[in-house]
Amino acid sequence: MRIAAFGHGLPHGLFAALGLRAEDVTLAPAPADPKIAPFLEPFMDPFAASLLHRLAGGALDGCDALIFLRESPGALPAFHYACEFERRGLLPPQAPRLHLLNLIPAATPAAEAYNRTELDRLRATLGPFGPPLPPPSPPAAPAPGPGPRHALLGAPLGNGRLHRLIARAGPLVFDQQAEDAARAAAGTTLSEALAAQAANPFAARQPADAYSPAIAREIASRRIARVVWQVDPHDDLWGWLAPDIRRIAAAAGADVLDLGTLPRWPSDADLAAVAALFPEAPR
Template identity: 30%
Template structure:
């Protein structure tokens, strides 16, 4: 990815608000979801300790850490509220303590932002932000450049993500292309991610298709785009939350970035019961969704709990609901074949 990415802070956690790090004056790349499963190398000292039920992203991260993928990065910051992030952090600490991971690897930090609009949570999150900034000052100088310039770039990135989502919803952009590009941009520093998103916006637009069935794809985070291609065999993938939540209103400063994250109703980990499902209702209506497609990873311990309420919401809105079952993070042909069979059966 280049020297700038090598110097960047690595973040781990689905939906990690990188805006916080950018506005704090640090470059950040999101390495939660690699493009492909990490290949196990001969001589791995940790592979036998990684249980079969471990989150696939946690497994891939730990193997990459062992293989030296982040040796040139100053730190890895884990988002506590993200599924699997605490496990990744705890495993990394323990494996390093046992001498199975190098001591001179990146510093490890758990960032415990809470998801709630309550005033007490705001106080707690402010303390967590101060702790993060203190940690960052110890490991790396702030990036050169003005706060104003960073704000402009963060705003431009949010605008591009919004335009891509709008083009996808209108059928002028393939959902597969949008997903793959958003995922790729996660691994890139801010300026490079803007370039890639801007290239997609201008390159892959097409004429709107004839009226077609409009799908929303919800559920566990995916790293491979195979399922998106299957869905587009049956209709328009108008809404896809697999690459993160819709672009928020750009924050005006660092504190607002933290506040926006903590109050985001579209996070499945929101403290208030049913906040996530309630926030989906206007989004499904806005994108004129006719059928929700739901899938979970075989190791899932979050999204499955939302499925009953999601079914109820679809019933109230009089839209379809198709459970695609277990879908791997990087779906193989067997997995995709089963998803295709379920789709065909539900729509026949």
């Protein structure tokens, strides 16, 4: 069975414990599909819009099911739009089954019970699962090179152009997007994986006041000299945290470079205006 999953911070450890290997389809850009383009507002989450274009264009026809992670920004509207497009006959006949997985990142008994009912509902949609799979291996972290140590915070990006631009000025030792993905993917059993979800301070729907303290710890422990901040032009989630980031960075003696808004798949032309802010560090 081929399963696709959409969302930032996918619980790959949880999927592996369930016997599923899910293909992450979150970051892939897609051309507009003319059948659905008139229905998508320009302020829709760009990753959600791209997924819907891929779905309507048949790019996911080889998948048996598409899981939308409710936790992720844009996933709930994307699921609702996909269901409506399916109802209107705008999706290919071979389109995958659509499933909304609503995991609550909290460790309370009520959240634990609810999350397990969500996993039961996933089983009902997909049928019997196979045996548990080995958890995904975390990527190997390259040793930091010379130059000031950087952190990249804010909204997720769909490519690595900004990352490479930062890295030429000094090592990028903390990437909020990558850290969210790594923490969300942790766990080798159902209990461990659900606990990892609950403890993730970078989860978009984390109910605890955990994000700012976690960022403060990371900036201090990783000896960050420069914090790079950016959000999507239609951001309604991360931007309000910018004052906290400035306060935390100042307390740690780190500079903040606020790039404002960037496209989610920035081109070299999009980054040309800020390229001079990242001069190449001596080697």
